[in-house]
Amino acid sequence: MTATAPEIHRGLSGVVVDTTAISTVIQETHSLTYRGYPVQDLAARCTFEEVAHLLWHGELPDAEQLRAFQAQERALRPLDRTTAEVLARLPETCHPMDVLRTAVSFFGSEDPTEDDGSIAANRTKSLSLLAKLPTVVAADHRRRHGLAPLQPDASLGYAENFFHMCFGAVPDPAVVRCFEISLILYAEHSFNASTFTARVVTSTLSDLYSAVTAAIGALKGPLHGGANEAVMHMLNEIGDPEKAGEWLDDALATKRKIMGFGHRVYKNGDSRVPIMQEATDRLVARAADPDVTRLATLHASLRHAMISRKGIHPNLDYPAGLAYHLMGFDIPTFTPIFVMSRITGWTAHITEQLEHNALIRPLGAYNGPEQRPLPGP
Numbered sequence: 001m002t003a004t005a006p007e008i009h010r011g012l013s014g015v016v017v018d019t020t021a022i023s024t025v026i027q028e029t030h031s032l033t034y035r036g037y038p039v040q041d042l043a044a045r046c047t048f049e050e051v052a053h054l055l056w057h058g059e060l061p062d063a064e065q066l067r068a069f070q071a072q073e074r075a076l077r078p079l080d081r082t083t084a085e086v087l088a089r090l091p092e093t094c095h096p097m098d099v100l101r102t103a104v105s106f107f108g109s110e111d112p113t114e115d116d117g118s119i120a121a122n123r124t125k126s127l128s129l130l131a132k133l134p135t136v137v138a139a140d141h142r143r144r145h146g147l148a149p150l151q152p153d154a155s156l157g158y159a160e161n162f163f164h165m166c167f168g169a170v171p172d173p174a175v176v177r178c179f180e181i182s183l184i185l186y187a188e189h190s191f192n193a194s195t196f197t198a199r200v201v202t203s204t205l206s207d208l209y210s211a212v213t214a215a216i217g218a219l220k221g222p223l224h225g226g227a228n229e230a231v232m233h234m235l236n237e238i239g240d241p242e243k244a245g246e247w248l249d250d251a252l253a254t255k256r257k258i259m260g261f262g263h264r265v266y267k268n269g270d271s272r273v274p275i276m277q278e279a280t281d282r283l284v285a286r287a288a289d290p291d292v293t294r295l296a297t298l299h300a301s302l303r304h305a306m307i308s309r310k311g312i313h314p315n316l317d318y319p320a321g322l323a324y325h326l327m328g329f330d331i332p333t334f335t336p337i338f339v340m341s342r343i344t345g346w347t348a349h350i351t352e353q354l355e356h357n358a359l360i361r362p363l364g365a366y367n368g369p370e371q372r373p374l375p376g377p
């Protein structure tokens, strides 16, 4: 009697592994909700801090809760001297995602409550990471440009403070708002690869820092968060809007993946793209610069060509990559900004995993050699 071959779901495609109350991606209607609220409404009406509270606590904060949340986040922003020294010793060629991964791992080693996995302890750690990650990203951004780090400014909101720490100035509120919209859109996306990674690590009852460190590693890859950087490299490679179609034909002929396009869940368009594209278009209009207009034309031409040639739509990384460039960030900062936002979703999932934990351990269908004896003697 031959055993029936197991059904294999490569890449876990289409597999439902657990329930979640944090967000849902409805591919049929291209919609996304966080705790039931449509993401486009959150992007239109909320601050990133309110969305972080929503993801962690299940509800938007009232005025008093928001004040307390902001005060705690602002107080936790500075890095201690040891962390700053450790990060300053990393090679200057080190990718900022490696800097962040090291920073989170180091935060864990310094935290005497590292192994306390209670909800209360994990909330404190999550807030501390939310507050400190921008300080790390901004210090590293400045280091790449030969500049000394700037201390966080507790009078500024999350998004404004990040600009201040990177550039020593806060831009026009319209630019800050576009940035904040990107943070809201990047905050959470159900069982994506990095969140699933965090849940796998958490399912072994390992600590939150280990789960977040692993999630950063998963996000770094160009098939996931690293795509927002790859988008900008690709636009630079094409250079000329006139060449978009020809470049795409050559790339597709060599089976190259076009960065910022396609999605495992959305097959007819990512629900977040129209909101981010509108925000990016506002940055383009505001710049009123021929080079920016050229870049935006190239961006639009490639999008149209990809949809018409392959029927494959852009994902959030496509407009976000261009937006971050227009805001003045260098390319290696793009995926770390994604981390500054997704830390909210990851840590909400870590809590949810712990509340109903089951060790995550799938099976593999073995296709190696039959059992055999070791070579003699």
Ligand SMILES: CC(=O)SCCNC(=O)CCNC(=O)[C@H](O)C(C)(C)COP(=O)(O)OP(=O)(O)OC[C@H]1O[C@@H](n2cnc3c(N)ncnc32)[C@H](O)[C@@H]1OP(=O)(O)O
Pocket (backbone or CB within 6 Å): 011, 222, 223, 224, 225, 227, 256, 257, 258, 259, 260, 261, 262, 263, 264, 265, 312, 315, 316, 317
């Ligand atoms: C925030 C985020 O993480 S969003 C994702 C960011 N990643 C990217 O932008 C990287 C580029 N995109 C991709 O590599 C893919 O679309 C993924 C990894 C995101 C999704 O991949 P999957 O769900 O596994 O789809 P899969 O790779 O099987 O694609 C199905 C078909 O569409 C093609 N396809 C999908 N995306 C692309 C793309 N970006 N460029 C070219 N072809 C593509 C595949 O080649 C495949 O074609 P085939 O059936 O002829 O072999």
Ligand SMILES: O=C([O-])CC(=O)C(=O)O
Pocket (backbone or CB within 6 Å): 186, 188, 189, 191, 192, 193, 224, 264, 265, 315, 316
């Ligand atoms: O859901 C996914 O697979 C990837 C994604 O868009 C995200 O993590 O924001």
